[in-house]
Amino acid sequence: MVSPGPPPAYRLLGGRIPYVDGPLKVTGRAEYTDDLRRPGMLVGRLLRSPWAHARIRSVDLRAAREIPGVVAVLTGDKYPTPFGVLPITHDETAIAVERARYIGDIVAAVAAVDEATAERALAAIRFDVEPLREHSDPRVGVDPVTDPIHARGLRGSNVQKEVLQNFGDVDGAFAHAAHTVRVQGRFSGVTHAFTEPLVTIAEATPDGRLTVTSATQVPHYLHRALSEVLGIPMHRIRVVKPEVGGGFGGKSDPLPHEIACAALALETGRPVRMLLDREDVFYTNHGRHPTENDVRIAADRDGQLLAYDIRALIEGGAWSSFGTVTTYYNGVLAMGPYRVDNFRYHGRRVYTNRPPSGAMRAHGGTNLRYSIEVGLDELAERIGIDPFDLRVRNALAPNSTTVNQFRITSTSFLRCLEAVRRASEWDAVRPRLPYGEGIGLGCGFYISGSNSPIHFAPDIPQSTVHLKVDMDGGIAVHSMQADIGQGSNTLLAAIVAEVLGVDLERVHVQRVDSDVSPIDLGSYSSRVTFMMGNAARQAAERLRDTLVRAAAELLACSPGEVRVGHERFETSSPSERSVPFLDALHAAMRTEGALTASGAYRSPKMGGSYKGARAGTAPAYSFAAYVARAGVDPETGEVSVRKVWAAFDCGRPLNRLAVEGQIEGSIHMGLGQLLGESMNYRGARLMNPALLDYKILTPAQMPEVEVLLVGEDDPEGPFGAKEAGEGPLVATLPAVANAIYDAVGVRCYELPVTPDRLERGIARRRTEHRSWKGVG
């Protein structure tokens, strides 16, 4: 292979670029949906089902409608068309139709002049319902049941999706394996808990158009769902996305309140604002699935991994949401960062009468990764080799193909392992830690953008970016990519500025507005940097080429001799000369006026041809190796995470500030799931729909984080970049769990690892007379 030479250096990219919208956000001037006010705006409120599962026989709305100040009362019969984020599983409704499926399901919507009036109207609605059998145990739901939650469940059961995959000879591998380990993990459901609650403002205007402004991660999916359910062509609907205060996957489905709000706007002819309470947000959920998995790993005597045999029982709640993808991901995301040539997976996602689960940061990869990485820690101990050495021995090679035909291009996984081993002083520290103190390794692998677009027209580009530049020299950037706080607007501006050689302040990223923004599929599956980045680069390069031609005329040279300088175009032949950016721009505008340029990205064809082969394919993958230090109080089971070293391969980091922020935020979120966060249920009832009893990690618990960005350029990523939004989460949980094991000799198979569970584990270890680090 020819050595690629040193990677190119860039003027902006690769540095630490403060967010372009930062000054507005930190001064409170950034506009979020709830900051907007429209004349004559009504308050929309939702009535939620108090029944876990019930057939709605009739509803009496008369008393509610008679209350002065109530403008509209809606039930599900008006807009019964089901929808859902995946085109193949439309089973959600804006307002329940004939049946309520969980405590919190929306059964009616009201628009009124103020909140108190709306609440009075909700209280005046009378339902006549027939209670149905309540389903809250997915283990029961895999078999045929009375009153299944949806008619589409497999064979009269509550199974929404079943995946069976088998590659190689798994049974043969296990039969000949020198070592096998098995991890049976149990994971509570967790939710996104973004800061900005769900909120939508909808307005139907006399020109026959509907404008919906919403806190969404995927304006395009919302646009499509509104059109389908409301029966209005997409060109008569305008979707606007202002600033969004966090999403983490919880704003990526089109959500029922968004459609109910739009329906109320159509009904009343007035603007309607619907701001959800935190409790409403918990019921809307679409968070990480409660899961039981069973991961068996086979290895030879040297620690070469031979096979995975994986089962997963995934609790979906009342609807499908992203569930079909979830069901695949809980198996197929095992295919990295290690090479394993025999792989079997049986996954089932089961409906229950609970708030729907969906996509959450590191969707489908987190719980699976936890069980694998804990299993590898056990395996290393069993074989008697260092956990690092076990991983090094099995690392996927760059430019390889996995047994299920994932295309692996760049991987800097070995560099991650090497960097984190050195930075954490693993080899020196590990043997020295006393009882109660531990160090652990956990690794990660995640998609950098789903190759398979969730789209009715899968051949259109996944991202398009438009640029417009006029006399003033300001460059307007349009794209439906959704900045939800992760910094994609800043990256978009930086890429354009980098290519054109201009200062960042010239570039103005426009608010997402479906009337003017070309389609980008939004913020999910860690696709934005990779896909939008490539589209933006192409658009900027096309604009640059136009400017370079104009500059060449002014400089009396050929375009090939023109270089992009800082705010100018330069040539070195015949002698050092340059023209300012604005001069070149004005020259280029002489024939057609304002310049425009468009760029687009579509990921290449990849993956096998078997059923489900596209699930998990991505144009690139991120890799991670984390080391965590943790202390455990052996008497109380309380855990203190002392430090996390995070070595991450996102290819070339384009904005180090944003990447570090994503990694720190991911660690915070991962530690939350590991140590406290849990949607606690009694039967179908959510016991803790509030932030006091839903235990997000506090800043006081946040450990020091040392970020090590060691990725090499990805061949297809924009400027060599890959994702850094989700992959950084998955390694966190097993790294700390393995540190806990090192501290007190207890394996944590049930999340969250609350102090009572760990204390019980330590007590059990003692009862079984298994001493640890010399302590009985």
Added chain:
Amino acid sequence: MHLDPFELHRPTTVEEAHRLYAERPAGADYLAGGTDLLPNYKMHLNLRPTLISLDRIPELARRDGARVGAMVRLGDLERDADFVGRYPGVARALREIATPLVRASATLGGNLLLETRCFFFNQSEFWRASLGYCLKADGDRCHVVPQKERCYATFSGDLAPALAVLDAEVELAGPGGRRTIPLLDLYDRAGDGIRRTHLRPGEILTSVLLPPAARERSATYSKLRVRPSFDFPELGVAVAARIVDGRATELRIALGGIETCPRRFDELTTPLEGAPLDGPRRRELAAAVQAAVRPVHNTFLPPDYRRRMVGVYVRRALTEVVGATAVP
């Protein structure tokens, strides 16, 4: 979640507050910092049509050495170097309460009179209605221990145990006059759990008094919870003693966050007056306290664990207070 409208009064004297209270037969609540009451009002928990705010009564905000007004904000108290120096155990409890932002509003009296908590009670109107109301608010049964007589909601204040081990007293001002009682006598341990204190109708907690002996004691407070901020106690342990020549006198142990009322264990500590508290004796005492409590499953952590932690936390607190100087 919105707050229903209510009538608000802001009297400037205790007497005026009493008069306002008496003139409102439909019911009124006194409002201190509002950090507990107003969230409960948003959830429609035992709403009353009138709130009488105590924030403009100068007497209640006074700080005077061993006497601290009930309306003193927790944040002010924790920054009071004199108070913190005199009562380090109470200062520790202060710093463990909620968050700095909450402590900026919350008051001393409010923390002592905190509403008891239970995961069937601290829920929205919608949540409670969908399950069926409980006897603490709007209903006639208990979802924790199914029966119709008694509420098992947990006392979740941090300051009561920390003050109780110092033999603090409270001054109460009622329409019929003023009285001063030991802090723990404020709480009605024999009651039905719904009426949790012996406050008489209209009575206002005006101040907390710390006896001179309090300054002679070593004291500590520690708190079990999932997160070291925000969370109410799943268990709060206060221990104080006067250490003379390695022996503990005036030994007090008090717990919060574990039962309906804060509780002191004098029946276990009095017999040990002056005895050397060596390791085995501390362990034995901690086990006896553990055996005496009966937590129920109405907070985040399970009751069997909280009960075991009583043993661990009490033993550690004893070691902290007396261990360093105890007879080896």
